[in-house]
Amino acid sequence: MIERIAIVGAGLIGASIAHAARESGAAKSIALYDADAGVRARARALSLGDVFDDAAAAVTDADLILFCVPVGAMAEAAKAAAPGMKAGAIVSDVGSVKQAVADAVAPLLPEHAVFVPGHPIAGTERSGPDAGFASLFKGRWHILTPLGDSEAEKNAVATLATFWETLGARIDVMTPARHDVVLAVTSHLPHLIAFNIVAMAEDLESVTESEVVKYSASGFRDFTRIAASDPTMWRDVFLNNREAVLEVLGRFSEDLAALQRAIRWGEGDTLYDLFDRARRMRREVIEAGQDTAAPNFGRDTGGEES
Numbered sequence: 001m002i003e004r005i006a007i008v009g010a011g012l013i014g015a016s017i018a019h020a021a022r023e024s025g026a027a028k029s030i031a032l033y034d035a036d037a038g039v040r041a042r043a044r045a046l047s048l049g050d051v052f053d054d055a056a057a058a059v060t061d062a063d064l065i066l067f068c069v070p071v072g073a074m075a076e077a078a079k080a081a082a083p084g085m086k087a088g089a090i091v092s093d094v095g096s097v098k099q100a101v102a103d104a105v106a107p108l109l110p111e112h113a114v115f116v117p118g119h120p121i122a123g124t125e126r127s128g129p130d131a132g133f134a135s136l137f138k139g140r141w142h143i144l145t146p147l148g149d150s151e152a153e154k155n156a157v158a159t160l161a162t163f164w165e166t167l168g169a170r171i172d173v174m175t176p177a178r179h180d181v182v183l184a185v186t187s188h189l190p191h192l193i194a195f196n197i198v199a200m201a202e203d204l205e206s207v208t209e210s211e212v213v214k215y216s217a218s219g220f221r222d223f224t225r226i227a228a229s230d231p232t233m234w235r236d237v238f239l240n241n242r243e244a245v246l247e248v249l250g251r252f253s254e255d256l257a258a259l260q261r262a263i264r265w266g267e268g269d270t271l272y273d274l275f276d277r278a279r280r281m282r283r284e285v286i287e288a289g290q291d292t293a294a295p296n297f298g299r300d301t302g303g304e305e306s
Contacts, residue, residue: 009033009034009077010032010043010051011128012136013068014032015048015129016133016136017068017167018049030049032052033058056081058084059084065085066092070095071097071101074105075104078091078105082109082113088113089112090116096188097237097241098119099241100240116146116147116160117145117176118142118144118145119179122137138167139169140169143172143173144171146173180244183241188238191234192249197220198223201220259274
């Protein structure tokens, strides 16, 4: 059990951490801060923890500090909280980009704090403190991306692993650069495609918007669910992970062009092979416990990755 945690950013992830830490007993006390006064007021109403009006005051005496803000706001949050950090405090974050966060945050922290970036592969398309719930992290992966291998960092990784496991998560460790490429494939590019397809459908002149909405089949409906995600967060993700996203997007564009040719020239075997490979990947996802094979046409969004 950690004596005191401080959560900077009381949105979906921050609020869920507060709920989960209290329910699981992972922390004795919880402090919160959010730059938005309205969010702070709502966090107080929800009794998420001791809510402060100043970031530095919120992190004072905290053994673990978690930045739960959009990637583009990490540096500002770190700068505001740094003066209040005590010696030996462990600092982490929940951003879905790691190298850019490490580069932005690490130089702003005091030398007596230990920074280990992290990313819970969990979330929903909802946002704000009211969206938080305690079971968000159960059975989900939490990736830690330590920046070095000092004894202090090793101890911090162990403490963070225990904390997130207590919240129900499974732990993996990798470098920030590898994390960013992996997430570009598994999360960032799928979101980019969803945003683009939904926007394209809205602009398509050959069908009306009402027809698109009325006749939404399961594929398009799932795209709209993904595209409902927080636009501020995703803008920051793509701007801060541009190299990995562009690398993966280039490969995707090449494969899409090949698929276009196969359709144009009636290459049924090529299409079948691609679809069969994709179906095998789906089976592997189910076998890995990342989803269920049960049909669900009103999909529960309680564990959508970010």
